[in-house]
Amino acid sequence: MGSIWMFISASVGLVMNLYLGLGLRKEDHINVKSAVLHMIGDAMASAGVIIGGLIILFTGWNIVDPILSVLIAFLIALGFGRMENCKADNRNFNGRYTERKLFRKSNGNNSCS
Structure with missing residues (x-):
C-alpha cells in the first residue's frame, strides 16, 4: 500500500514541476x-523515484535506487x-540578461549563451 502512495506523490510532483x-x-x-x-531538478527526482520504483518492483534490483540518486x-x-557561471558573467545588476540566455547552447563566447 505504501508504494502506491509513493508512485502517486512522485507522479503529482513530476507533473506539477514540469508544468x-x-x-x-x-x-x-x-x-x-x-x-x-x-x-526541473525536482521533476528529475520525481521521475527517478518512479523509474526506480518500477525497476525495483518488477526486478527486485534494489541497487537502482542509489544509482539513480547519484545520477x-x-x-x-x-x-x-x-547558473553560477551565468551569475558571475552577468554585469546587468537588475537580474536580466541582455544578450546571454541561460538555456541556450553556448557559442563558445560565454557560458550563458
Whole structure:
C-alpha cells in the first residue's frame, strides 16, 4: 500500500514541476531562471523515484535506487554550475540578461549563451 502512495506523490510532483518549470522557462530574470532549474531538478527526482520504483518492483534490483540518486544529484549539480557561471558573467545588476540566455547552447563566447 505504501508504494502506491509513493508512485502517486512522485507522479503529482513530476507533473506539477514540469508544468511550472516549462511554463516559466522563457523568463529572463535570474531569480526565475534559478527557480526553473530547481523545479526541473525536482521533476528529475520525481521521475527517478518512479523509474526506480518500477525497476525495483518488477526486478527486485534494489541497487537502482542509489544509482539513480547519484545520477540525479550529478545532473542538478551541472545545472547549478551553469547558473553560477551565468551569475558571475552577468554585469546587468537588475537580474536580466541582455544578450546571454541561460538555456541556450553556448557559442563558445560565454557560458550563458
